[in-house]
Amino acid sequence: MLSSWAYSRFYELLESILSNRGIYLIKVNPAYTSVIGLVKYARQYGLASGEAAAMAIARRGMRLKEKMHGSVSAYLSVKDGKHVWSQWNQLNKTLKSRTLTGD
Numbered sequence: 001m002l003s004s005w006a007y008s009r010f011y012e013l014l015e016s017i018l019s020n021r022g023i024y025l026i027k028v029n030p031a032y033t034s035v036i037g038l039v040k041y042a043r044q045y046g047l048a049s050g051e052a053a054a055m056a057i058a059r060r061g062m063r064l065k066e067k068m069h070g071s072v073s074a075y076l077s078v079k080d081g082k083h084v085w086s087q088w089n090q091l092n093k094t095l096k097s098r099t100l101t102g103d
């Protein structure tokens with residue numbers, strides 16, 4: 001509860017400061033940005049995982065879509081018509097299980 005208050009207060013202050021300078025703050029959901037960054041941008045652009053995740057967040061702020069490559073989604077069992085985040089969720093779970101088991 002305290003953490004929630006601190007974050008909301010931080011964003012209020014940040015928005016106020018940016019507004020005074022004529023800058024608009026775009027808030028985005030950071031879900032799966034680490035996985036998206038690693039899969040789509042880290043190797044392609046030679047980025048560290050944090051930099052690749054930041055790129056995914058920036059693209060989300062620009063309202064761009066993050067579709068999964070067919071070569072990656074072919075191994076996932078997600079029903080057609082599901083939101084693209086279902087695929088990223090499944091890939092995230094698969095990567096975590098492989099990391100924990102050492103496969």
